[in-house]
Amino acid sequence: xxxxxxxxxxxxxxxxxxxxxxxxxxxxxxxxxxxxxxxxxxxxxxxxxxxxxxxxxxxxxxxxxxxxxxxxxxxxxxxxxxxxxxxxxxxxxxxxxxxxxxxxxxxxxxxxxxxxxxxxxxxxxxxxxxxxxxxxxxxxxxxxxxxxxxxxxxxxxxxxxxxxxxxxxxxxxxxxxxxxxxxxxxxxxxxxxxxxxxxxxxxxxxxxxxxxxxxxxxxxxxxxxxxxxxxxxxxxxxxxxxxxxxxxxxxxxxxxxxxxxxxxxxxxxxxxxxxxxxxxxx
Amino acid sequence: xxxxxxxxxxxxxxxxxxxxxxxxxxxxxxxxxxxxxxxxxxxxxxxxxxxxxxxxxxxxxxxxxxxxxxxxxxxxxxxxxxxxxxxxxxxxxxxxxxxxxxxxxxxxxxxxxxxxxxxxxxxxxxxxxxxxxxxxxxxxxxxxxxxxxxxxxxxxxxxxxxxxxxxxxxxxxxxxxxxxxxxxxxxxxxxxxxxxxxxxxxxxxxxxxxxxxxxxxxxxxxxxxxxxxxxxxxxxxxxxxxxxxxxxxxxxxxxxxxxxxxxxxxxxxxxxxxxxxxxxxxxxxxxxxxxxxxxxxxxxxxxxxxxxxxxxxxxxxxxxxxxxxxxxxxxxxxxxxxxxxxxx
Numbered sequence: 001x002x003x004x005x006x007x008x009x010x011x012x013x014x015x016x017x018x019x020x021x022x023x024x025x026x027x028x029x030x031x032x033x034x035x036x037x038x039x040x041x042x043x044x045x046x047x048x049x050x051x052x053x054x055x056x057x058x059x060x061x062x063x064x065x066x067x068x069x070x071x072x073x074x075x076x077x078x079x080x081x082x083x084x085x086x087x088x089x090x091x092x093x094x095x096x097x098x099x100x101x102x103x104x105x106x107x108x109x110x111x112x113x114x115x116x117x118x119x120x121x122x123x124x125x126x127x128x129x130x131x132x133x134x135x136x137x138x139x140x141x142x143x144x145x146x147x148x149x150x151x152x153x154x155x156x157x158x159x160x161x162x163x164x165x166x167x168x169x170x171x172x173x174x175x176x177x178x179x180x181x182x183x184x185x186x187x188x189x190x191x192x193x194x195x196x197x198x199x200x201x202x203x204x205x206x207x208x209x210x211x212x213x214x215x216x217x218x219x220x221x222x223x224x225x226x227x228x229x230x231x232x233x234x235x236x237x238x239x240x241x242x243x244x245x246x247x248x249x250x251x252x253x254x255x256x257x258x259x260x261x262x263x264x265x266x267x268x269x270x271x272x273x274x275x276x277x278x279x280x281x282x
Numbered sequence: 283x284x285x286x287x288x289x290x291x292x293x294x295x296x297x298x299x300x301x302x303x304x305x306x307x308x309x310x311x312x313x314x315x316x317x318x319x320x321x322x323x324x325x326x327x328x329x330x331x332x333x334x335x336x337x338x339x340x341x342x343x344x345x346x347x348x349x350x351x352x353x354x355x356x357x358x359x360x361x362x363x364x365x366x367x368x369x370x371x372x373x374x375x376x377x378x379x380x381x382x383x384x385x386x387x388x389x390x391x392x393x394x395x396x397x398x399x400x401x402x403x404x405x406x407x408x409x410x411x412x413x414x415x416x417x418x419x420x421x422x423x424x425x426x427x428x429x430x431x432x433x434x435x436x437x438x439x440x441x442x443x444x445x446x447x448x449x450x451x452x453x454x455x456x457x458x459x460x461x462x463x464x465x466x467x468x469x470x471x472x473x474x475x476x477x478x479x480x481x482x483x484x485x486x487x488x489x490x491x492x493x494x495x496x497x498x499x500x501x502x503x504x505x506x507x508x509x510x511x512x513x514x515x516x517x518x519x520x521x522x523x524x525x526x527x528x529x530x531x532x533x534x535x536x537x538x539x540x541x542x543x544x545x546x547x548x549x550x551x552x553x554x555x556x557x558x559x560x561x562x563x564x565x566x567x568x569x570x571x572x573x574x575x576x577x578x579x580x581x582x583x584x585x586x587x588x589x590x591x592x593x594x595x596x597x598x599x600x601x602x603x604x605x606x607x608x609x610x611x612x613x614x615x616x617x618x619x620x621x622x623x624x625x626x
Contacts, residue, residue, distance in 0.1 A: 031614070033611045033612075033614055034383065034611065052622075054621075054622040054626065119497075120501060120503065121497065121501055220490070221490070224488075224489075224490055225450035225488045225489065225490045225625055226488060226625045226626075236617075236621065239351040239352055239354075239355050240351050241613075241614050241618075242354070242355070242358065242613075242614075243614060
């Protein structure tokens with residue numbers, strides 16, 4: 001049986017593990033403006049990233065945007081996922097395809113659409129100006145709000161599809177039994193649906209949080225030049241600054257923090273879910 | 283499931299054969315891979331060099347389209363490789379100098395270029411041919427800026443608060459403009475830092491790309507910007523109300539060059555391509571559409587275009603290339619300041 005994972009294992013080793021090891025080695029080198037990279041075994045790049053208030057702020061912005069976007073996505077996705085999961089109509093397959101439709105469009109193309117909508121000369125400002133509701137265009141673009149909107153639009157289908165799969169497995173009778181015992185809809189949701197859907201919530205949040213932490217296109221195109229998240233900062237160091245060692249160190253810091261938060265977050269929520277099940281059994 | 287030794291070897295051989303196929307395909311015909319920008323530049327290469335000058339020689343041109351920074355990164359990443367992916371690389375003079383310093387480029391054998399004798403003397407380099415050039419100017423909207431500016435220092439006039447715009451990708455030349463306005467020079471961008479912070483307090487705006495800046499100039503959101511004269515010409519042609527002045531502090535030249543990476547796989551075709559880039563008819567097409575000046579002595583521009591994109595004799599005499607060695611050393615510091623303090 002172990003041989004079944006061999007092809008995928010080899011591919012991952014070649015395409016992920018080996019480059020990551022190389023990148024880690026690069027992160028220990030030093031940057032030189034004339035030689036680009038000097039062989040060394042130094043933690044200087046990591047220390048610089050941690051000590052520099054600019055990169056600390058970039059990291060805080062990334063964490064806040066990723067957490068906020070994940071929560072907003074969860075709030076928006078849950079009702080849609082519930083509706084999709086409980087749908088009996090023959091249109092269910094069509095509705096699922098509609099949910100997946102945004103995934104067929106690349107991130108950059110989608111961000112370009114937001115630019116056309118939110119820009120100073122975009123559709124919203126043009127309409128408001130045309131109606132005489134505003135005298136000057138509203139600054140809808142190049143701020144945190146526009147980035148969050150762009151990110152949520154990208155990750156919403158992942159959350160909806162993950163939640164819908166779990167909600168579908170919750171027997172409808174569980175909700176009906178709670179209602180028969182006098183529980184109001186909100187109580188049914190809070191005491192029955194949400195706890196049973198918790199594995200889906202955890203999986204969806206982990207998936208979406210990881211995607212949000214690594215956002216690039218939405219941050220660059222909708223955040224503008226003054227808005228910085230970690231992925232564009234890594235790109236800047238590699239491509240604009242030619243400082244590969246520091247870019248590699250930033251990449252590993254981003255990886256480390258994302259991994260730690262997702263592992264700790266899933267463990268805490270998972271323990272709560274298991275404790276709930278045990279209490280139920282008792 | 284049991285994997286036999288023979289089966290594993292067969293699978294490995296098939297994988298290796300599949301991986302080697304692109305190499306075989308390359309070897310079958312004459313090809314040249316040109317690392318270039320997309321947009322107008324790539325299109326003009328296709329229309330005026332690839333189709334009329336290269337294809338008739340039985341050479342297929344493959345464009346590897348990217349901005350300059352990713353192309354530089356690719357060249358650096360492939361530096362140790364025996365066989366690279368680019369045969370010709372197009373970059374600005376500053377970037378090309380950096381790539382030359384990193385030992386990624388061949389020294390050109392000028393004898394293999396029939397057109398090398400026509401190159402303008404001041405633009406010759408051992409590692410690259412000059413393709414087109416222009417100058418850094420101050421673009422302004424004459425309807426809003428009624429007193430024509432004379433220098434970069436005019437951007438600091440408080441009456442233009444919030445009306446000066448910058449393109450983020452031109453951080454280096456923007457810093458240069460601030461530096462010379464503050465008493466700096468081609469070899470000292472230091473004074474630019476304070477000047478940029480002053481301009482920041484005057485609500486200068488930064489746009490993510492040249493195109494976004496053009497939209498802001500068109501919508502009269504900003505009225506002034508340091509920019510290449512050639513870009514200004516293109517934007518004027520597109521109907522944006524603009525004039526330009528070569529600032530009194532300095533006339534900074536930008537040359538777009540082409541070179542052959544050391545690990546190019548098709549050197550003969552690469553030389554053929556560079557030679558074609560120096561043909562007068564190819565050069566005049568870039569002048570007409572993009573406003574860049576020819577780098578060869580025998581390219582004749584129509585009078586109407588020449589008058590709009592050429593520099594006066596006095597400005598031409600002041601025109602200087604950047605201090606490449608200084609920029610190589612200071613580049614990281616300039617970018618850090620731009621990102622972490624000016625834009626923060």
